[in-house]
Amino acid sequence: MTETTPLSHYVRSSRLDYQLRYELLGKALLRVQRWRDQRKLAGLRPREDSVLNPPLRCVAYMKEMMSRHYLEGRYANGVRKVAWVTSGAPAELLKALDFFLIYPENHAALCGVRRKAESLCEEAEHDGYSRDICSYGRTDIGAMLSGKTPAGRLPRPDLLLCCTNICQTVLYWYRVLAAHFGCPLILIDTPFLYHEAEAHQVAYVQRQLEEMVSVAEQVAGRSFSERSFMQVVDHSRRASELWLEVLNRSRHRPAPMTAFDGFIHMGPIVDMRGDPETTDYYERMLDELDERIRNGVGAIKEERYRVLWDNLPIWYKIGDFSKWLGGHGVNVVASTYTYAWGELSPMIDPSKPFESMARVYLHPILNRSTGHKLSSMQRMVDEFHLDGVILHSDRSCKPYSLGQIDQRDHLVQEMGIPALLLEADHNDPRAYAEEQSTQRLEAFIEMMEARA
Amino acid sequence: MSKPEVVAIGTDAGSTTCKLVAVGQGGEVLGSRLEATQPHIELQVGELLGQLRSELGVDGPVPCVATGYGRKLVKDATRSVTEITCHARGVFRDLGHGGTLVDIGGQDSKVIRLGNNGKPVDFMMNDKCAAGTGRFLEYTSARLGVPIDELGRRALSTDREEPITSTCTVFAESEIISLLARGVALEAILRGLHRALVGRIVAMVHNVGLTPPLMLSGGVAHNEAVRALIEEATGERVLLPREPQLMGAYGAALLGTEGKSAA
Ligand code: SF4
Numbered sequence: 001m002t003e004t005t006p007l008s009h010y011v012r013s014s015r016l017d018y019q020l021r022y023e024l025l026g027k028a029l030l031r032v033q034r035w036r037d038q039r040k041l042a043g044l045r046p047r048e049d050s051v052l053n054p055p056l057r058c059v060a061y062m063k064e065m066m067s068r069h070y071l072e073g074r075y076a077n078g079v080r081k082v083a084w085v086t087s088g089a090p091a092e093l094l095k096a097l098d099f100f101l102i103y104p105e106n107h108a109a110l111c112g113v114r115r116k117a118e119s120l121c122e123e124a125e126h127d128g129y130s131r132d133i134c135s136y137g138r139t140d141i142g143a144m145l146s147g148k149t150p151a152g153r154l155p156r157p158d159l160l161l162c163c164t165n166i167c168q169t170v171l172y173w174y175r176v177l178a179a180h181f182g183c184p185l186i187l188i189d190t191p192f193l194y195h196e197a198e199a200h201q202v203a204y205v206q207r208q209l210e211e212m213v214s215v216a217e218q219v220a221g222r223s224f225s226e227r228s229f230m231q232v233v234d235h236s237r238r239a240s241e242l243w244l245e246v247l248n249r250s251r252h253r254p255a256p257m258t259a260f261d262g263f264i265h266m267g268p269i270v271d272m273r274g275d276p277e278t279t280d281y282y283e284r285m286l287d288e289l290d291e292r293i294r295n296g297v298g299a300i301k302e303e304r305y306r307v308l309w310d311n312l313p314i315w316y317k318i319g320d321f322s323k324w325l326g327g328h329g330v331n332v333v334a335s336t337y338t339y340a341w342g343e344l345s346p347m348i349d350p351s352k353p354f355e356s357m358a359r360v361y362l363h364p365i366l367n368r369s370t371g372h373k374l375s376s377m378q379r380m381v382d383e384f385h386l387d388g389v390i391l392h393s394d395r396s397c398k399p400y401s402l403g404q405i406d407q408r409d410h411l412v413q414e415m416g417i418p419a420l421l422l423e424a425d426h427n428d429p430r431a432y433a434e435e436q437s438t439q440r441l442e443a444f445i446e447m448m449e450a451r452a
Numbered sequence: 453m454s455k456p457e458v459v460a461i462g463t464d465a466g467s468t469t470c471k472l473v474a475v476g477q478g479g480e481v482l483g484s485r486l487e488a489t490q491p492h493i494e495l496q497v498g499e500l501l502g503q504l505r506s507e508l509g510v511d512g513p514v515p516c517v518a519t520g521y522g523r524k525l526v527k528d529a530t531r532s533v534t535e536i537t538c539h540a541r542g543v544f545r546d547l548g549h550g551g552t553l554v555d556i557g558g559q560d561s562k563v564i565r566l567g568n569n570g571k572p573v574d575f576m577m578n579d580k581c582a583a584g585t586g587r588f589l590e591y592t593s594a595r596l597g598v599p600i601d602e603l604g605r606r607a608l609s610t611d612r613e614e615p616i617t618s619t620c621t622v623f624a625e626s627e628i629i630s631l632l633a634r635g636v637a638l639e640a641i642l643r644g645l646h647r648a649l650v651g652r653i654v655a656m657v658h659n660v661g662l663t664p665p666l667m668l669s670g671g672v673a674h675n676e677a678v679r680a681l682i683e684e685a686t687g688e689r690v691l692l693p694r695e696p697q698l699m700g701a702y703g704a705a706l707l708g709t710e711g712k713s714a715a
Contacts, residue, residue: 405659412574413661423580435521436579443536443575450537450571 010147010156012078026071034064051326052300056261058285065281066267076100076155081220084157084177087270088165088364090188090209090357092236095274096229097220102154103271104177108139112315112427114150121428123148134396135427137173144180157183159219161212165190165367167399184219186212190362194369197362206358230350232274233357237348242282243269244342247334249289251384254298255306255333256289260322261299262338263313269341304329305448308380310336310373310407311392311400312426324438328445334384336376340365343376370403374410381415387448389419390441395431418447458482458508460515461501462704463529464538465493465522468558468586469671471701472500474508479545479706483508484698493522501528515708519700521559533707535700536564536575539669542703544570546693551665554653554682555699556672558586563656565663576660582621584652586672591621592645595628596638604677607642614644624648643677650681657686667691669699 013021037060044054076082080100085091087105094101111117112135120142121135127145129138143149160183162174171187178185188208191201213224246265249256257265265285268278292298307325309332314321325332344363349356365373377389389411391404404421411419420440425431456476464471470493472485485500501516518529519538526532539555539562550566560579567573578584582591593600614636618624624645631641657666666688672678673696683690693699 409659409661418574433580436577439521439534439579440577443534443572446534446537447572447574 010077011153013075015079018075018079022072022075027068030064030067030071033067034060037063046301051302051323053297056257056265056285056288058281058288059264061281061284062265062267065272065277069271070151072100073102073151073155074153081158082155083159083161083216083219084174085161086163086166086170086174088361088366089161089163090361091161092232092274092353092357093209093212093224093229094159094161094216095232097216097222097224099159099216099220100155101271102157104140104173105136106267106271107143107149107151107154108136108427109315111139111143111150113318115316115429116148116150117316117427118429120146120148131428134167134169134173134398135425135431136396137169139427141173141176144177157181159183159216160185161188162186163188163190163361165361165364167366167397169398184215186215188212188361190367193362193367193372197359201362202355202358205362206354209354209358226353229353233348233353234350235276235279236274237345237350239269239273239275239278239282240342240345240348242279242286244339244345246282246285246289247338247342249286249293250333252293253306253385254296254300254303255331255384256292256297256299258299258322258326259309259332259335259338260313260318262335263315263318266338266341273341298331300326300329300331302329303331304452305331305387305445306385307332308334308336308377308384308386308389309392310377310389310404311394312337312397314392314424314432315427316429317424317432325441330445330448332390334380334386336365336373336380339376339380366399370407373403374407377407377411378415381411381417386417387451388417388444390444391419391421392426393421393423395423395425396428397426418444418451420444455509456480456482458505458510458514460517460705460708461504462538462701462706462708463497463501463516463518463520463523463526464535464698464700464704465489465497465518465520465526466535466557466559466700467521468590469697470496470500470520470522471698472497472504473698473701473705474504474510474514475702475705475709477709479709481695481698481702484695484701486697489522494525494527497522497526498528517704517708519704530708533704536562536572536577538700538703538707540564540566540570540572540703541706542699542701543667543669543693545702545706546699547667547691549665550663551667552657552660552663553667553669554657555670556584556586556653556668556678557670558590561585561653561656561670561672563653563660565660574660576656578652578656583619583624584649584656586670588621588624588649589645589672589675591625592628592642595625596632596642598638598642601674603642604646604675604679606639607646607677608680610637610639610643612637612640612643613647614640616641616644616648619648646675646677646681650678650685653678654682654685662686662688664688665691667693669693669696671697673697 041057083099117139121138123142123146124138272278408419458474461474474483490496518526518532523532550568553564562577565574
């Protein structure tokens with residue numbers, strides 16, 4: 001199985017390669033590409049035949065940032081220390097030690113959007129991994145085994161950091177990675193929260209964060225500075241606050257962006273929180289949203305119904321869904337998923353970096369009770385003035401999908417709004433049935449129509 | 453006396469049967485068609501539409517609302533609406549009140565909660581597994597050599613019941629074969645089969661929440677054992693519209709008389 005597959009598709013680059021191909025040429029080319037995109041986007045006018053208004057102009061910057069990130073990854077081995085981390089890992093600690101970070105979940109989502117996930121999942125399945133395993137895990141393991149990735153090439157990890165605050169899948173997944181790459185794995189265990197975290201739970205996680213420093217220092221070959229840690233935490237705080245503001249702009253009617261925009265624009269907050277340029281990016285995005293609000297421009301041309309999305313997006317259907325729903329006057333204005341990267345910002349306190357990081361990484365929505373998710377959803381229905389809720393029942397993500405049947409019932413009975421359970425999978429199109437899903441979505445829209 | 457004027461036509465192209473209903477100004481049924489679905493739905497619906505139009509003397513254009521799985525294939529449709537809204541509309545018009553509507557079709561089944569104004573408030577569908585649908589009965593009727601319209605009567609003709617434990621249509625078939633081989637009476641097996649189907653439906657009813665009265669539409673509503681066992685399991689009397697199988701097409705036609713507003 002995995003242990004015996006070659007690592008030949010992971011190559012070490014020379015410093016010269018890194019300087020030349022990434023620092024000099026790569027960055028310049030991406031900048032030129034961004035200028036071109038900006039020009040194109042600036043010239044776009046609403047099209048007669050489109051149900052959507054033109055995309056946000058700032059997307060050109062995001063494309064540049066994300067491409068630059070993956071480009072640097074291609075040449076990072078041998079030049080920077082690389083860590084692979086889970087999406088809910090305390091990455092700030094590693095940033096403070098100048099690690100280059102890869103988020104396999106984000107990479108898997110990229111494969112999903114580019115419709116490459118199915119074949120990568122099959123690579124993993126041929127190697128013996130069950131189809132019941134999360135499709136993010138299968139996509140990444142497939143990419144690891146085959147070396148195939150739409151990102152060109154991923155750098156090999158020197159360190160793995162896994163935090164169980166999203167699910168237990170990542171624990172086993174990262175053990176597979178550790179066996180495959182033969183590198184150290186740091187595991188941060190976060191007790192599940194039925195209510196707010198108790199002091200002893202925070203202390204337990206804090207101790208693990210403090211203890212991981214020495215392992216990370218050893219791999220990094222440099223010493224940890226609390227000052228730079230505080231700085232990174234501060235950038236993280238600012239970026240999360242801005243991201244939350246960005247999302248809350250959709251309380252306006254018409255909403256200046258859709259949750260589908262949010263799924264795409266969340267790349268930097270997931271992959272690059274702690275970097276100053278992420279803060280700059282969301283400031284830019286916020287300005288543009290405010291401009292839209294001032295001009296009364298919505299993300300879709302005719303916003304008749306406002307809807308909440310629960311759970312991960314269906315990556316391979318994002319474009320289709322946003323057009324199809326937009327065409328029916330439905331704007332998915334909010335999602336519990338994108339909110340997860342902003343709602344904890346008030347907990348971040350750079351003056352107590354270890355304690356506040358422990359607190360933040362204990363509280364993600366997936367590490368909390370199903371009742372907590374229900375009340376978040378109910379609050380969002382009120383605050384965003386929503387007409388309905390789509391709960392994506394994600395075959396892959398068990399912790400996110402658990403409790404949705406009851407949550408749906410509560411939303412229907414207590415809030416009196418239509419709520420739809422949509423069965424699919426976030427990355428594996430084989431678990432998605434087009435005709436059945438369309439039928440359910442149409443009936444859901446007809447119910448909102450009947451209430452109007 | 454001149455014929456009453458056709459105001460709208462509804463088509464319901466389902467996976468098993470294809471239905472058409474034409475209605476007049478007051479929503480009264482003026483004519484209908486029902487036959488087994490053929491592979492080329494668009495041709496079949498076109499043909500049936502032609503027959504209905506000439507039978508009722510319709511020359512000019514009338515609104516035609518399409519529903520059912522083949523709704524997007526109906527070329528002449530002025531609009532397409534899901535079966536949820538159409539069944540709700542048809543049954544509400546026929547029975548006159550809200551409640552819980554169960555529609556068991558050939559290839560899916562749905563439970564729809566209707567508000568007091570007849571509009572659907574919530575629904576649940578089973579369209580991933582044949583075991584809770586008419587297909588389950590069709591399959592076993594073929595396997596046991598009992599005509600489909602006799603299934604219910606024969607199941608009710610006995611008090612003995614052989615539980616069918618397989619949750620899957622295909623596996624239930626092997627179970628039936630082994631039960632027959634063991635000499636179990638056919639009627640007892642039939643009763644067990646109906647119980648299995650009804651068990652799935654009633655679970656959906658409870659999921660959506662049972663608001664009485666309980667109403668039944670779709671082809672399977674003709675099966676007396678399904679009705680009796682649903683009543684037994686829920687303790688509620690089951691109400692039937694006059695033509696349960698035509699309710700989708702009827703509701704579609706009614707929507708056609710109302711212009712754009714749904715339900
Ligand atoms: S199971 Fe859910 S939380 Fe875990 S990796 Fe998969 S998508 Fe993420």
